[in-house]
Amino acid sequence: MFSSGELHRRGIFKVAGGFAAALGLSRTRSAEAQGAPRPAASESGVLPTRGEFVVRGGHVLTMDAGLGDLPGGDVHVRDGAIVAVGANLNAPNAESIDARDMIVMPGFVDTHWHLWCTALRLIIRADDPADGYFPTTLRVGRYCTPQDSYIGVRLGVAEALLSGITTVHNWSHNTLSPEHADAELQALKDIGVRARFSYGSGQGYAADKPMNLGDLARVQKQWTSVDGMLGIGACLRTPGLPGTRGSIPVELFRTEYDAVRKLGLQATIHCGPKGLIDLMGRNNLLGPDMLLVHPQGMTADELKMIGATRSPWSTAPVIEMSYSAVRNGTIQYSELDGMGVPVGLSIDASAATSADFFNVMRALMWSDWQRSGAPLRLKPRRLVELATIEGAKLLGLADKTGSLTPGKRADLVMIRTTDINMAPMQDPYYAMVFHGQPSNVDTVMIDGRVLVRGGKHTSLDVGKTVREAAESTRGIAERSKRA
Numbered sequence: 178m179f180s181s182g183e184l185h186r187r188g189i190f191k192v193a194g195g196f197a198a199a200l201g202l203s204r205t206r207s208a209e210a211q212g213a214p215r216p217a218a219s220e221s222g223v224l225p226t227r228g229e230f231v232v233r234g235g236h237v238l239t240m241d242a243g244l245g246d247l248p249g250g251d252v253h254v255r256d257g258a259i260v261a262v263g264a265n266l267n268a269p270n271a272e273s274i275d276a277r278d279m280i281v282m283p284g285f286v287d288t289h290w291h292l293w294c295t296a297l298r299l300i301i302r303a304d305d306p307a308d309g310y311f312p313t314t315l316r317v318g319r320y321c322t323p324q325d326s327y328i329g330v331r332l333g334v335a336e337a338l339l340s341g342i343t344t345v346h347n348w349s350h351n352t353l354s355p356e357h358a359d360a361e362l363q364a365l366k367d368i369g370v371r372a373r374f375s376y377g378s379g380q381g382y383a384a385d386k387p388m389n390l391g392d393l394a395r396v397q398k399q400w401t402s403v404d405g406m407l408g409i410g411a412c413l414r415t416p417g418l419p420g421t422r423g424s425i426p427v428e429l430f431r432t433e434y435d436a437v438r439k440l441g442l443q444a445t446i447h448c449g450p451k452g453l454i455d456l457m458g459r460n461n462l463l464g465p466d467m468l469l470v471h472p473q474g475m476t477a478d479e480l481k482m483i484g485a486t487r488s489p490w491s492t493a494p495v496i497e498m499s500y501s502a503v504r505n506g507t508i509q510y511s512e513l514d515g516m517g518v519p520v521g522l523s524i525d526a527s528a529a530t531s532a533d534f535f536n537v538m539r540a541l542m543w544s545d546w547q548r549s550g551a552p553l554r555l556k557p558r559r560l561v562e563l564a565t566i567e568g569a570k571l572l573g574l575a576d577k578t579g580s581l582t583p584g585k586r587a588d589l590v591m592i593r594t595t596d597i598n599m600a601p602m603q604d605p606y607y608a609m610v611f612h613g614q615p616s617n618v619d620t621v622m623i624d625g626r627v628l629v630r631g632g633k634h635t636s637l638d639v640g641k642t643v644r645e646a647a648e649s650t651r652g653i654a655e656r657s658k659r660a
């Protein structure tokens with residue numbers, strides 16, 4: 178899992194050496210304290226190198242307004258960057274990747290995902306209130322070791338890649354210790370996904386206790402220099418009146434938000450309680466550096482506050498149509514879009530649903546369709562924009578990813594159009610949104626590394642990932658029962 182030899186080869190020994198030592202200590206401490214077996218090593222395979230490729234003859238959707246679509250186009254990639262996009266590109270030294278009968282497009286960008294708890298799907302039941310997602314994560318979250326967090330994140334991202342997701346916003350609301358933060362970041366790094374890690378506090382953390390802002394600064398300093406692949410944010414607890422369940426006092430929230438702003442980071446919170454946006458607006462707690470999650474249940478006045486402050490939103494339509502629709506109302510996408518407020522799409526929790534971004538696009542389309550009636554208002558092309566370039570803008574990553582633009586990093590996916598559920602294809606956007614599924618994803622390249630080929634991982638051991646996920650969750654469940 179944390180081989181210092183491999184880290185040394187990658188030239189980040191200074192960062193990772195201290196981390197590995199610290200994590201080794203903490204693992205022993207927490208394992209002894211919780212009676213857990215000593216975790217087995219679980220190092221991922223070495224990532225494939227960044228080579229020189231030309232992806233040839235695909236139906237290229239650049240998602241770059243200036244470049245448009247190129248049926249029968251090529252994408253030239255060298256050392257992790259997109260060099261050129263066009264027809265019949267001349268690149269004699271490049272390895273050719275045949276993309277005929279495939280859509281070639283930027284990878285999907287997730288904007289909010291609790292990766293740590295992915296493996297808890299072994300014990301979560303939405304059809305039993307006692308074992309639903311929320312009671313389960315709250316009950317067992319505190320018994321996760323750093324190794325469990327590593328395994329959960331790895332399981333989630335392994336599925337993400339097979340769904341064509343190349344960027345994840347890992348919303349870590351179970352950052353129990355500095356070692357847990359490092360373990361989650363290490364998992365992201367080992368798999369090679371582009372990611373933001375938003376530092377949080379542990380499940381069940383006291384509402385009057387400040388989050389570990391010192392360690393947030395430490396993580397920002399240590400990890401953002403790693404390969405340009407990882408960014409840092411902060412997930413804060415929802416502000417509310419004292420005594421409101423699951424909320425923290427407004428003044429504590431303000432202290433944390435100010436500290437996060439000073440570090441130049443974006444904060445993010447879950448929305449849900451009625452009147453929350455009104456409370457935040459009146460307390461000057463909204464703005465572009467406050468990424469809000471779950472746009473539901475806002476009054477007309479609250480929507481005006483959002484329009485005035487340009488606070489961006491992440492919507493997780495599959496979860497919002499199931500878990501929180503009854504409590505919080507329908508998804509207010511059209512209101513936000515009408516005001517030009519930035520919106521991105523998200524998985525939220527693959528312990529409660531699947532990491533299927535085709536389904537995420539479809540769910541938002543259905544939700545908006547149900548609200549608007551005929552004709553279909555939210556068009557497939559717009560949904561693919563939300564799933565790619567708009568998500569990248571939301572996370573401040575549009576200079577690196579979200580479109581196939583020369584100069585950006587090479588985060589691209591190839592999607593088969595001859596599969597039984599896609600063929601015969603007329604319009605690639607329509608086909609993806611109405612018919613697409615993760616099994617159609619053939620190839621995934623992130624930062625110029627081919628991580629999925631022929632629908633299979635090139636470096637990640639799926640059997641081991643699944644096996645260790647089950648062992649990890651059984652261990653967490655046992656420790657929580659003994660406590």
Ligand SMILES: [Zn+2]
Nearest residue numbers: 291447470525
């Ligand atoms: Zn969430």
